[in-house]
Amino acid sequence: MSDIKAVERPLSPHLSIYKPTxxxxxxxxxxxxxxxxxxxxxxxxxxxxxxxxxxxxxxxxGSFMSSFIGRxxxxxxxxxxxxHMLGGIRHLIWDTGHGFGEHERExxxxxxxxxxxxxxxxxxxxxxxxxxxxx
Amino acid sequence: MTSTFGMRTPLGRVRGLGAARTGTxxxxxxxxxxxxxxxxxxxxxxxxxxxxxxxxxxxxxxxGSPLVAIIMLLFILCVTTHMRIGMQVIIEDYVHGEGxxxxxxxxxxxxxxAIALASAFALLMLCFKV
Numbered sequence: 001m002s003d004i005k006a007v008e009r010p011l012s013p014h015l016s017i018y019k020p021t022x023x024x025x026x027x028x029x030x031x032x033x034x035x036x037x038x039x040x041x042x043x044x045x046x047x048x049x050x051x052x053x054x055x056x057x058x059x060x061x062g063s064f065m066s067s068f069i070g071r072x073x074x075x076x077x078x079x080x081x082x083x084h085m086l087g088g089i090r091h092l093i094w095d096t097g098h099g100f101g102e103h104e105r106e107x108x109x110x111x112x113x114x115x116x117x118x119x120x121x122x123x124x125x126x127x128x129x130x131x132x133x134x135x
Numbered sequence: 136m137t138s139t140f141g142m143r144t145p146l147g148r149v150r151g152l153g154a155a156r157t158g159t160x161x162x163x164x165x166x167x168x169x170x171x172x173x174x175x176x177x178x179x180x181x182x183x184x185x186x187x188x189x190x191x192x193x194x195x196x197x198x199g200s201p202l203v204a205i206i207m208l209l210f211i212l213c214v215t216t217h218m219r220i221g222m223q224v225i226i227e228d229y230v231h232g233e234g235x236x237x238x239x240x241x242x243x244x245x246x247x248x249a250i251a252l253a254s255a256f257a258l259l260m261l262c263f264k265v
Contacts, residue, residue, distance in 0.1 A: 048257035132188035
């Protein structure tokens with residue numbers, strides 16, 4: 001590759017010239033939620049290490065998670081996880097060669113966002129019902 | 136660059152081997168772990184809900200039981216692999232300086248392995264009550 005010189009090439013149109021669409025937003029959200037979940041694994045490791053360390057360490061993470069900030073973080077984490085999972089399923093459907101039609105595309109994008117929000121709310125309702133075990 | 140192999144390196148052109156069958160490895164591993172992640176994430180959510188608000192002894196016993204521990208270990212293995220190659224794509228897309236890219240790719244691997252090992256180690260501690 002020694003013969004390549006730096007040449008001013010024309011740039012292809014970039015994100016800013018397109019009108020935002022739902023499919024575009026879902027694509028961006030998929031990447032952002034993946035990015036967030038990546039760092040969210042710190043919470044998972046912290047939780048497991050605290051459980052392995054003993055009652056005091058576990059009580060420490062428990063008080064953080066049940067605080068207002070902790071709940072916001074966990075709620076966001078739940079949504080990111082559900083959104084990335086549904087977005088991933090959408091990608092797996094596309095991998096089979098299906099779902100590229102105009103209406104299918106839109107439908108899948110709507111299903112992803114509606115599904116992720118619904119699942120998050122259901123998980124939290126179930127979570128609150130079962131805190132401390134089934135009653 | 137007049138040949139039809141214009142995107143290839145000189146060495147690649149001489150060898151004429153293409154990607155030698157490993158070109159889709161990254162793509163395939165991302166899909167494989169994605170498929171495995173679906174049941175594992177669902178199981179993980181159920182496990183976390185069942186442990187909400189429980190005391191340490193209960194959590195220790197549940198996470199240390201064979202079935203839950205095996206699911207959690209699979210979840211950690213699968214998720215950390217998936218997130219490592221996912222973050223690699225993000226880095227390759229947005230970081231163009233060779234030095235910064237290399238450092239971030241190294242950091243990415245270190246982070247994924249550290250999370251995986253710390254989590255797996257904690258789970259094994261819970262299993263073997265140490």
